[in-house]
Amino acid sequence: MALRNDRAVQAARDIELVEIDDGYTLVGGPEESITQQHDSDRIPEVDVDQEMLSNSGEDPESWLMYGGNYEQHRVTTADLITPDTVSDLELEYELSVGTGSSMEGTPIVVPGDPPVMYQTNGPNHMKAIDPREGEVLWSYTYAVPIGVELCCDDNNRGAAVWGDKVYMTTLDSGVVALNRYTGEEEWYTSTADHEVGYSATWAPVIHDGTIYTGSAGGEYGVLGFEAAIDAESGEIQWQTDTLPEDEWVGASREHGCGTTWMTPTIDEERGVLYTAVANPGPDFDGTVRPGPNFPTCGTIALDLESGEFQWGFQSSPHDVWDYDAVAPRVLLRDVDVDDGPSEMVVGSDKTGWVYMMDAESGQLHERSQEICQHINMWEMIPHISADERIPFVPGAPGGNDWQPPSYNPETGYVYVVHQNFPQDLYWRYEEYSEGNPYWGGGLDDPASEMPDEWNESITAFAAVDPATGERVWRDWIESEDEFYMWGGSMSTATGLVFNGTQNGNLVAYDGESGDRLWEHEFDVPISASPMSWYDPGEEKQYVAVQVGGSGWLRQGTRGDTLAVFSMGA
Amino acid sequence: MCGGNMSQTPTASNTRLAERGDLATALGVDTAGEEDVTWTTLAGRVEPRSDSTFASRGATIRDDLGDRLDPDLIERERDRIAAEIGRLPDVREAGVPDEPEGLYTEVAEPGWRPYDHLLEAGFFERLDETLPRFTAEHVETTARELVLTDRLSSALDDAGFDEGEKTALLSAVANDSERLSRWVPSNQIPDDVEFDTSTIPPLHQRAMGGALLWIRGLDRHLWQNEVLVTEEILDDAAWYVKAMLGGLFVSATAAHDLATAERFTDEQLTAALTAGTAVQIVSQEELLHAVFYITDEMRAPSELR
Numbered sequence: 001m002a003l004r005n006d007r008a009v010q011a012a013r014d015i016e017l018v019e020i021d022d023g024y025t026l027v028g029g030p031e032e033s034i035t036q037q038h039d040s041d042r043i044p045e046v047d048v049d050q051e052m053l054s055n056s057g058e059d060p061e062s063w064l065m066y067g068g069n070y071e072q073h074r075v076t077t078a079d080l081i082t083p084d085t086v087s088d089l090e091l092e093y094e095l096s097v098g099t100g101s102s103m104e105g106t107p108i109v110v111p112g113d114p115p116v117m118y119q120t121n122g123p124n125h126m127k128a129i130d131p132r133e134g135e136v137l138w139s140y141t142y143a144v145p146i147g148v149e150l151c152c153d154d155n156n157r158g159a160a161v162w163g164d165k166v167y168m169t170t171l172d173s174g175v176v177a178l179n180r181y182t183g184e185e186e187w188y189t190s191t192a193d194h195e196v197g198y199s200a201t202w203a204p205v206i207h208d209g210t211i212y213t214g215s216a217g218g219e220y221g222v223l224g225f226e227a228a229i230d231a232e233s234g235e236i237q238w239q240t241d242t243l244p245e246d247e248w249v250g251a252s253r254e255h256g257c258g259t260t261w262m263t264p265t266i267d268e269e270r271g272v273l274y275t276a277v278a279n280p281g282p283d284f285d286g287t288v289r290p291g292p293n294f295p296t297c298g299t300i301a302l303d304l305e306s307g308e309f310q311w312g313f314q315s316s317p318h319d320v321w322d323y324d325a326v327a328p329r330v331l332l333r334d335v336d337v338d339d340g341p342s343e344m345v346v347g348s349d350k351t352g353w354v355y356m357m358d359a360e361s362g363q364l365h366e367r368s369q370e371i372c373q374h375i376n377m378w379e380m381i382p383h384i385s386a387d388e389r390i391p392f393v394p395g396a397p398g399g400n401d402w403q404p405p406s407y408n409p410e411t412g413y414v415y416v417v418h419q420n421f422p423q424d425l426y427w428r429y430e431e432y433s434e435g436n437p438y439w440g441g442g443l444d445d446p447a448s449e450m451p452d453e454w455n456e457s458i459t460a461f462a463a464v465d466p467a468t469g470e471r472v473w474r475d476w477i478e479s480e481d482e483f484y485m486w487g488g489s490m491s492t493a494t495g496l497v498f499n500g501t502q503n504g505n506l507v508a509y510d511g512e513s514g515d516r517l518w519e520h521e522f523d524v525p526i527s528a529s530p531m532s533w534y535d536p537g538e539e540k541q542y543v544a545v546q547v548g549g550s551g552w553l554r555q556g557t558r559g560d561t562l563a564v565f566s567m568g569a
Numbered sequence: 570m571c572g573g574n575m576s577q578t579p580t581a582s583n584t585r586l587a588e589r590g591d592l593a594t595a596l597g598v599d600t601a602g603e604e605d606v607t608w609t610t611l612a613g614r615v616e617p618r619s620d621s622t623f624a625s626r627g628a629t630i631r632d633d634l635g636d637r638l639d640p641d642l643i644e645r646e647r648d649r650i651a652a653e654i655g656r657l658p659d660v661r662e663a664g665v666p667d668e669p670e671g672l673y674t675e676v677a678e679p680g681w682r683p684y685d686h687l688l689e690a691g692f693f694e695r696l697d698e699t700l701p702r703f704t705a706e707h708v709e710t711t712a713r714e715l716v717l718t719d720r721l722s723s724a725l726d727d728a729g730f731d732e733g734e735k736t737a738l739l740s741a742v743a744n745d746s747e748r749l750s751r752w753v754p755s756n757q758i759p760d761d762v763e764f765d766t767s768t769i770p771p772l773h774q775r776a777m778g779g780a781l782l783w784i785r786g787l788d789r790h791l792w793q794n795e796v797l798v799t800e801e802i803l804d805d806a807a808w809y810v811k812a813m814l815g816g817l818f819v820s821a822t823a824a825h826d827l828a829t830a831e832r833f834t835d836e837q838l839t840a841a842l843t844a845g846t847a848v849q850i851v852s853q854e855e856l857l858h859a860v861f862y863i864t865d866e867m868r869a870p871s872e873l874r
Contacts, residue, residue: 247782249770249779250688250770251769252770252775281764285764287752288764288775290778290779290780290782291782294786311669314790317790317857317861318861362793363792363793364794366796369865374865378858378862468871469874
């Protein structure tokens with residue numbers, strides 16, 4: 001069946017992203033969620049069990065979760081594509097997903113004959129795909145209710161699988177479970193009220209039959225949380241607020257935000273999860289929420305079973321620059337250091353550095369050399385001048401926004417995307433009067449005057465040695481349209497690193513040297529993170545990436561392509 | 570662990586000559602050519618200026634709150650705050666805390682009891698209702714009254730503040746009216762701002778609670794970031810903690826005075842309540858820059874690369 005006759009695709013296409021005063025909302029969506037089956041019988045009915053999930057990172061045929069494995073290494077052990085062979089990597093096919101909206105997702109692949117890919121994109125659209133043939137087996141569009149408030153776009157970044165189900169977070173702050181063989185809805189659970197500003201855009205992660213998911217809405221005065229949901233029933237098992245009561249003054253905590261809007265990292269050995277924690281609220285007026293605003297703009301560890309708080313680390317305490325920590329934390333188990341911790345949680349943050357933290361305690365092992373430039377950073381407190389503007393780098397998108405880093409076991413390096421673009425922050429001193437809004441400040445992108453020190457490259461893609469924090473290499477990237485690089489990277493156990501640029505180039509780097517070994521050019525930006533798997537039936541290694549502009553600032557030209565590359569044995 | 574140098578005077582506590590000149594100018598005192606501009610020299614040359622608004626506000630606060638406060642609790646904890654101020658050199662000497670809750674958590678501890686007591690008594694809300702926001706005029710009058718309040722000056726002496734440190738506190742009040750003006754009483758923020766104003770604590774609660782959170786948070790911050798921390802950062806941490814506790818001490822002194830109807834005039838009471846909050850605000854913002862926002866230029870060199 002052609003996509004033009006696919007009711008789920010049509011429903012997604014009918015949903016319009018509309019700009020409103022405080023962000024975006026969606027109009028024109030279906031009243032009920034829609035599943036369109038094409039050739040769902042082709043999906044092998046083999047349930048995904050815990051052993052498969054735990055081994056996802058080691059199995060070259062699998063990419064069973066957003067981060068590739070629980071540690072979020074985003075690495076494939078498939079080894080056909082190497083620095084020596086990558087020049088032969090060819091485009092196998094381009095599949096139009098048909099929706100023309102946000103394309104920030106990473107597909108997952110369940111091994112089998114054929115393997116099955118589950119791919120999502122905005123607005124809450126999912127497909128099951130036979131990745132050998134590039135054919136859609138079923139498609140699904142969630143009926144997002146009227147009134148969702150979205151700060152940035154109608155993103156969905158990926159799915160999770162367990163047993164006979166596949167799961168997706170929903171823009172109204174929920175999780176929906178589908179029968180992964182048929183695409184039919186099994187249950188839906190709301191984690192918070194979307195009418196007060198909560199939403200959800202990330203891929204959930206599942207461990208031992210429990211789904212772990214977070215919270216978004218940090219520009220709408222919500223209270224951030226992390227939640228655990230029974231994957232079979234949809235029942236919420238625990239829900240932990242990110243902001244401890246004794247770390248905030250009075251009721252300022254109630255709208256203190258601290259959301260957790262990317263996929264948490266699972267530490268199976270310690271029985272904890274690590275997640276980034278976003279900005280405090282309100283964004284720009286810190287005087288109404290004094291103190292460090294712990295643990296916003298940082299990292300927390302929570303017990304998997306109970307949700308109990310373990311530790312927190314802040315990279316920008318009492319933040320007023322929107323330096324939320326967002327990108328998935330990367331767990332490293334055997335870092336070669338002399339006398340420091342060998343198990344680290346790596347956080348690459350908007351502050352423009354990468355933080356290596358002891359996984360047990362949260363203590364900083366080392367902070368990296370700067371990845372992006374630091375110009376006028378952390379200025380403007382105190383609020384000494386009503387009219388003063390200071391262009392600053394990193395701007396509000398970082399540094400590292402949500403773009404997931406990858407870890408390459410061959411090189412031992414972590415690869416990160418940091419933006420490098422001046423913005424203006426200004427404090428507005430206004431007499432308060434009824435009827436006049438008080439913003440406490442504003443943000444201009446780009447800055448009205450570019451600082452002389454700025455090197456005119458809008459993005460840096462870099463390799464960091466987690467043992468020392470050394471920035472081993474860095475590729476500065478320019479953009480004529482001043483688009484940000486909006487996707488993350490993927491590593492291969494053979495020593496390569498793939499990354500898509502805002503200029504539409506999918507690039508394979510030599511992970512050791514940073515040399516560009518292979519490139520493929522698309523005509524629109526890449527805003528998603530690539531993934532890879534090996535198909536023994538075809539004796540091929542594949543690399544897939546979604547293509548199309550996305551993001552909250554100058555997102556770039558939209559696209560709706562799922563591109564799949566391959567290399568034979 | 571970093572060790573401290575006890576003979577070293579924290580640089581941050583020594584207000585620069587220019588700032589002292591600004592302070593004198595703000596108080597209408599001509600100190601051209603003088604290097605030794607201090608609280609004491611200013612106290613001898615500031616002209617008293619009657620301000621009926623200050624007096625009436627002080628009287629209102631005294632009437633409303635005088636019998637709601639426990640003078641014994643406030644005095645006991647104020648003395649303990651002074652003791653913690655006296656203990657700060659030892660805390661500084663200990664360097665980076667060796668656990669995420671320890672040295673500075675103990676320093677902050679006696680501050681929490683008067684904070685809780687004042688909160689329960691409705692003290693902070695009443696101040697928001699009675700005192701104006703920080704305008705240049707209100708700040709100048711506050712500084713003028715402050716410098717003329719001998720009893721407060723001697724109380725700060727007793728709490729361990731030398732002349733330079735006292736002058737730094739005074740300067741924090743007098744020279745920062747625009748910065749302070751960003752801190753708005755919660756009841757003066759209109760309902761239609763982009764965030765919910767109903768959950769914003771009173772201004773004076775934000776100042777005191779924020780100061781205590783910053784002090785307590787130092788243990789975790791310094792311990793976690795030990796690889797970035799320098800001796801200068803530790804010096805600044807110790808000074809700004811002292812300054813925040815100094816502000817808290819002034820607030821507690823004022824609260825004790827209004828609970829006992831002791832010796833402050835109503836003008837002086839208004840000034841002490843305003844100044845205590847102002848010092849806590851300015852000092853926590855300075856601490857933020859000097860200790861929490863550690864740039865590459867400030868950090869200790871990496872030992873790993």
